[in-house]
Amino acid sequence: MISVLIVDDQRLVRAGLRMLCAADEDMTVAGEASNGVDAVALAAELDPDVILMDLRMPGLDGIGATQQIVKAGRRARILVLTTFDDDDHLYPALAAGASGFFVKDTEPAELLGAIRRIAEGEMVFTPELLRRVVDRAVIGGIADTAVTEKVPLTDRESQVLALLAEGKSNQEIADTLHLGVTTVKTHVANLMSKTGCDNRVRLAVYHLQNVQ
Numbered sequence: 001m002i003s004v005l006i007v008d009d010q011r012l013v014r015a016g017l018r019m020l021c022a023a024d025e026d027m028t029v030a031g032e033a034s035n036g037v038d039a040v041a042l043a044a045e046l047d048p049d050v051i052l053m054d055l056r057m058p059g060l061d062g063i064g065a066t067q068q069i070v071k072a073g074r075r076a077r078i079l080v081l082t083t084f085d086d087d088d089h090l091y092p093a094l095a096a097g098a099s100g101f102f103v104k105d106t107e108p109a110e111l112l113g114a115i116r117r118i119a120e121g122e123m124v125f126t127p128e129l130l131r132r133v134v135d136r137a138v139i140g141g142i143a144d145t146a147v148t149e150k151v152p153l154t155d156r157e158s159q160v161l162a163l164l165a166e167g168k169s170n171q172e173i174a175d176t177l178h179l180g181v182t183t184v185k186t187h188v189a190n191l192m193s194k195t196g197c198d199n200r201v202r203l204a205v206y207h208l209q210n211v212q
Contacts, residue, residue, distance in 0.1 A: 002119045003030040005048040005076065007039040007065065009057040013104070017052060017081075020108055027115065036060030036068075043069045048076050049119045053098065055082045055089055063096045070097030077118045081111070090129065100124035117169050123200045127167040133201055150210040151194050160187040164200055165207040 004027055006017045014032050021027045030046040033039040035057045043051060051069070055062035066078050077099040082089060090101055099118050102111060106126070114124045125133060153161065156177075163173045170184045177184070188200070197203045 002027045002050060002115060003046070003048040004028070004115065005030050005033065005039070005042055005046060005051045007033045007036070007051060007057075007062065008054040008081075009034050010054075013054070020112065021115070024112055027112075036062060036065030039065045040068045040072075043074050043076050044072065047074070050115050051076045051078045052081050052115075053078050055080060055084065055093065063092050066093065066096040066098050077121075079114060079118050079124070081106075087132070090132070094133070101129055102126065113169065120170075122169065124169075125167060130165075130167040130201075130204060133204070153191070153194065157187055157191055157194075160184060161191055161203060161207050164188065164191075165204040167204075 004021050006014050006021070006029060008014050008017070011034075014034070018029050018032065021029050030048045031042050033042050037060045039051065039053065039062075040060070042048075053062045053066055057065075060068075062080065062082070066080075069076060069078065078097065079100040079102065080089075080093045080098045081102050081104055082093075083104050093101055100114055100123055102114055102124070103126075106114075110126075117124045159177055160173055163176055168176070170181050170188065173179070174181045174184045188203075191203055192198060195203065195206050197206050
């Protein structure tokens, strides 16, 4: 069961997200916060798996709250959910330690899928946002890559890497290549080991720099 903390200063938004998450058999809503200060406190008290974090809130905003939660070493992974998808919000959120970034008009099923992926350790974005992240290549230390030389990959690893760089989830990669999800996870782990990239964004950057 994935426990979710909802952080948003708008009561109706929190109510909608609570209904969406509570209706999913794999999720439970651990709590709600209307500002960044309460979010930091509840992250420590409730120890959720995933935090849905708004950015613009009174007092301590979402970026500041994300920084504090990550700095404190909480296990919760943070998915930013905001109205604004411009670079002025995207890159600071990722640099603060967020594991994903979605806009609030995302389809409900897509958001639920993103929560699951975040809980499993993935970094998640819409394909459009991922492309912007990869094109920029360096996001405040989050997507930089120390790997500059191309390393040999198997044909299957190359296929997995290309699909990962498109923003596809492990399940989507598995469906496309007719593989098991566990097999895909093994390929992703091998890709990280071979390239020295410790997350999916860095792998996408590596693909852009060394494969395309």
